[in-house]
Amino acid sequence: MDISYKRLWxxxxxxxxxxRELLQLANISTATLSKLTRGENVNxxxxxxxxxxxxxxxxxxxxxxxxxxxxxxDGHAQKADADRH
Numbered sequence: 001m002d003i004s005y006k007r008l009w010x011x012x013x014x015x016x017x018x019x020r021e022l023l024q025l026a027n028i029s030t031a032t033l034s035k036l037t038r039g040e041n042v043n044x045x046x047x048x049x050x051x052x053x054x055x056x057x058x059x060x061x062x063x064x065x066x067x068x069x070x071x072x073x074d075g076h077a078q079k080a081d082a083d084r085h
Contacts, residue, residue, distance in 0.1 A: 002068075005036045008061035011054060026053035 012022060019033055026049045035042050050061055 002039075002065035003041065004039060004063050004065050005061060007059075007063060008036065008050070011056065011060060015054070022050070022053070026050045 012019065022028070023030065023033055026046075028046055028049065032042055032046055047058060047062065051058060054061070
């Protein structure tokens with residue numbers, strides 16, 4: 001399943017909040033923040049902590065991308081390379 005956390009980064013910008021503040025407010029590790037930045041999967045408990053810390057819903061911080069699409073670290077959607085092999 002391909003997930004984008006681009007909405008989270010937009011929410012932080014809208015609230016003039018730094019990623020470091022999110023780490024402290026939601027009590028998440030830098031490793032978890034790195035996973036979020038790379039668009040990797042994280043535990044739902046962590047997503048819930050972020051939502052509670054920011055007083056928002058899951059839809060406000062993430063979205064499911066169409067099947068076969070992945071988001072690169074720079075936020076651009078890319079086709080999965082499964083059919084290249």
